[in-house]
Amino acid sequence: xxxxxxxxxxxxxxxxxxxxxxxxxxxxxxxxxxxxxxxxxxxxxxxxxxxxxxxxxxxxxxxxxxxxxxxxxxxxxxxxxxxxxxxxxxxxxxxxxxxxxxxxxxxxxxxxxxxxxxxxxxxxxxxxxxxxxxxxxxxxxxxxxxxxxxxxxxxxxxxxxxxxxxxxxxxxxxxxxxxxxxxxxxxxxxxxxxxxxxxxxxxxxxxxxxxxxxxxxxxxxxxxxxxxxxxxxxxxxxxxxxxxxxxxxxxxxxxxxxxxxxxxxxxxxxxxxxxxxxxxxxxxxxxxxxxxxxxxxxxxxxxxxxxxxxxxxxxxxxxxxxxxxxxxxxxxxxxxxxxxxxxxxxxxxxxxxxxxxxxxxxxxxxxxxxxxxxxxxxxxxxxxxxxxxxxxxxxxxxxxxxxxxxxxxxxxxxxxxxxxxxxxxxxxxxxxxxxxxxxxxxxxxxxxxxxxxxxxxxxxxxxxxxxxxxxxxxxxxxxxxxxxxxxxxxxxxxxxxx
RNA sequence: GCGCCUGUAGCUCAAUCGGAUAGAGCAACGGAUUUCUAAUCCGUAGGUUAGGUGUUCGAUUCACCUCAGGCGCGCCA
Numbered sequence: 012x013x014x015x016x017x018x019x020x021x022x023x024x025x026x027x028x029x030x031x032x033x034x035x036x037x038x039x040x041x042x043x044x045x046x047x048x049x050x051x052x053x054x055x056x057x058x059x060x061x062x063x064x065x066x067x068x069x070x071x072x073x074x075x076x077x078x079x080x081x082x083x084x085x086x087x088x089x090x091x092x093x094x095x096x097x098x099x100x101x102x103x104x105x106x107x108x109x110x111x112x113x114x115x116x117x118x119x120x121x122x123x124x125x126x127x128x129x130x131x132x133x134x135x136x137x138x139x140x141x142x143x144x145x146x147x148x149x150x151x152x153x154x155x156x157x158x159x160x161x162x163x164x165x166x167x168x169x170x171x172x173x174x175x176x177x178x179x180x181x182x183x184x185x186x187x188x189x190x191x192x193x194x195x196x197x198x199x200x201x202x203x204x205x206x207x208x209x210x211x212x213x214x215x216x217x218x219x220x221x222x223x224x225x226x227x228x229x230x231x232x233x234x235x236x237x238x239x240x241x242x243x244x245x246x247x248x249x250x251x252x253x254x255x256x257x258x259x260x261x262x263x264x265x266x267x268x269x270x271x272x273x274x275x276x277x278x279x280x281x282x283x284x285x286x287x288x289x290x291x292x293x294x295x296x297x298x299x300x301x302x303x304x305x306x307x308x309x310x311x312x313x314x315x316x317x318x319x320x321x322x323x324x325x326x327x328x329x330x331x332x333x334x335x336x337x338x339x340x341x342x343x344x345x346x347x348x349x350x351x352x353x354x355x356x357x358x359x360x361x362x363x364x365x366x367x368x369x370x371x372x373x374x375x376x377x378x379x380x381x382x383x384x385x386x387x388x389x390x391x392x393x394x395x396x397x398x399x400x401x402x403x404x405x406x407x408x409x410x411x412x413x414x415x416x417x418x419x420x421x422x423x424x425x426x427x428x429x430x431x432x433x434x435x436x437x438x439x440x441x442x443x444x445x446x447x448x449x450x451x452x453x454x455x456x457x458x459x460x461x462x463x464x465x466x467x468x469x470x471x472x473x474x475x476x477x478x479x480x481x482x483x484x485x486x487x488x489x490x491x492x493x494x495x496x497x498x499x500x501x502x503x504x505x506x507x508x509x
Numbered sequence: 510g511c512g513c514c515u516g517u518a519g520c521u522c523a524a525u526c527g528g529a530u531a532g533a534g535c536a537a538c539g540g541a542u543u544u545c546u547a548a549u550c551c552g553u554a555g556g557u558u559a560g561g562u563g564u565u566c567g568a569u570u571c572a573c574c575u576c577a578g579g580c581g582c583g584c585c586a
Contacts, residue, residue: 021528028566058566060529096586138586163585245584256512263584270586298513299581324514325579332520366522371514371579373521378535386548387534393548404545442525454523457534461550468541468550509548 015054016062017431023059034059070430071418074489078437082444083124089281090116092292093204094131097196098142099167101203103326104294106347107372110363110502111323112292113209114449117500122444127212127286130200131277134193135217136270141165143189149174150188203347208356208502220276226268229276229311230261238310248272250306253315259303271300275307282313289318290447295325321447323368330376354379357503361388364449364501387457388503391494394460396509397467398491402484405473410480412488420482425466429486432462436493440500449501456497463490 023038030037038055045053051066092112095105112128119126133139145165152158153174160166173195182188197214204211220226233239238249244264248271251258261272281289293300301320308318328335328345335345350359358379365387366372378386405411421430436455443451472483495505 015529019529021526024528024566034566056529058529098586133586136586141585243584247584257582260584265584267584269584274586295514295580297581297586300586322514327579329521369514370522375521378521389548390534393546397546397549401545408545446525450523454533461533464549465551467545471545473545509546 015056016052016064018063020061023061027059067419070427070434073434074418074430080121080437080440081123082441083119083122086124086287087285088119088124088126088288088290089129089286090119090126090290090292091129091131095200096133096138097193097200098138098165099196100169100346100348101200103328103345103347103350103374104323106350107326107363107368108292108294108323109204109207109209109347110360111368111449113502114364114500115290115447117502118440118444118449121500122440129213129215130211132197132214132216135221135273137267139189139193142192143185145170146173146177146188146192147185150177153178206351207347215277215280217273220273220280225276225280226273229279230272233310236310248306250303253306253309255302255306271303274304275311278304278308278318279311282311282317290321291318292321292323295322298322319447321368324371326372326374328374328376358386358388360502361453365453367448367450391456391460391498392506393509394463395491395494395505396507398463398487399507401472402488405480405484408473410473410477410484412481412484416481416485417478418482418485420479421486423470425469426486429462429466429490432459433489433493436497452497452500456494459490459494463487
């Protein structure tokens with residue numbers, strides 16, 4: 012999009028600088044050589060930009076075509092996200108990752124990929140042991156004893172809730188308590204994901220990877236390829252061979268696996284399921300693990316480019332102009348559950364997707380609660396509801412869309428604005444998928460809604476002029492359809508009336 | 510100390526591979542509706558892009574330095 016015209020290129024400036032030529036002369040030569048029916052006008056501007064304006068006939072013609080994007084060619088993509096540990100509730104960063112991940116799955120599917128959504132459950136290891144011990148201590152406390160919560164144990168109120176249930180059900184055995192505690196959270200996570208409108212295709216348990224031998228196989232491969240060594244009684248994986256700044260421990264001196272070994276095994280499992288691309292969505296505290304996993308992928312013989320790790324940045328909750336502090340230690344962090352209790356799902360989704368996921372996000376609770384023009388999600392939804400209302404009105408008048416719409420009756424400035432905005436959708440989809448950034452859709456929808464509202468303010472749709480009415484009805488139904496499609500990609504509902 | 514993210518209008522954020530006069534929303538101010546939804550529209554104002562140096566036709570964007578905020582640097586996940 013240029014300052015003038017619909018598209019621009021800086022090609023002349025690039026050529027001129029390489030050839031030592033005069034930019035505007037190059038631009039003029041380019042402009043002089045391009046002739047195409049879809050281009051109405053080409054202009055050259057200082058210092059050497061070439062601007063293209065599309066012809067009206069081309070725009071009219073495009074309006075009558077169904078838009079679709081197929082850049083995936085049926086390639087398989089696996090998007091793994093949230094994967095919160097079954098040792099506590101889902102926090103706001105994971106909630107944001109949930110919104111982003113789900114939207115990406117929808118985006119990839121929309122653009123011709125075969126995309127699966129996956130959730131990984133770390134149901135093995137020290138954290139689950141700590142949870143188990145914390146529950147046992149709370150149980151002891153509830154039965155009249157003193158709780159001795161271990162160092163780095165879990166202090167949240169939910170630990171007490173689990174202990175109560177365990178007492179009520181008479182569960183005594185440690186391993187049974189462990190299973191009960193993990194199941195408690197896995198089920199809770201499944202439920203809150205459903206409440207958030209997200210269905211995962213696959214839930215993979217870490218314990219299953221052990222059972223199916225993936226962890227042993229991974230270790231064997233690393234050893235065979237001479238990528239491990241023992242130091243201080245611990246087994247190291249030579250990640251420095253793949254550009255890491257230090258090697259990583261995979262088996263501790265007291266013979267426990269660190270997270271890294273099963274994580275690499277998990278990626279082996281994913282890769283053997285024959286995906287063309289893997290996408291992992293992680294929180295900001297995990298960026299240090301990228302090199303370890305990338306090293307693992309390469310050690311297993313796969314190109315590093317097959318995996319894309321997206322770091323979703325942190326979320327700051329704000330209320331009454333103040334930041335709500337989250338303290339894990341005190342067990343007072345805000346969860347996705349809490350958020351959904353207070354704020355409509357559509358708003359939570361839209362707010363998380365309104366910003367680039369690689370940027371820090373301020374979540375303003377006061378604004379989210381407002382059902383007014385300050386809240387952009389309603390702005391977009393309202394445009395759709397307004398259009399539907401007009402279509403109902405036209406219907407009452409007996410005007411419905413015929414097969415012979417004359418789109419060339421649309422000649423007003425606001426009409427062209429809206430036409431171009433609608434036609435831009437395909438490009439926006441492409442950008443959003445290629446950049447893996449759903450916020451581009453959200454931005455676009457706000458723009459599209461604005462273009463519609465501007466048009467609406469200036470021109471009446473339903474008039475005595477039937478051919479024009481039909482052309483405008485066609486334009487706005489196309490707009491409504493696009494809004495609905497876009498909101499679906501964000502996982503936001505699209506009401507018929509408001 | 511090292512690494513990653515961030516710093517753009519009062520606030521929250523855009524700005525495509527380095528491109529044109531840095532754009533939106535909210536807040537502020539001034540207007541608009543006898544007709545299809547005012548959860549709307551139009552206008553005004555608001556900027557040393559944290560600061561500095563460099564690279565070049567051109568820097569919010571790239572490099573280096575300084576300042577400020579966040580996160581990570583465990584044989585936890």
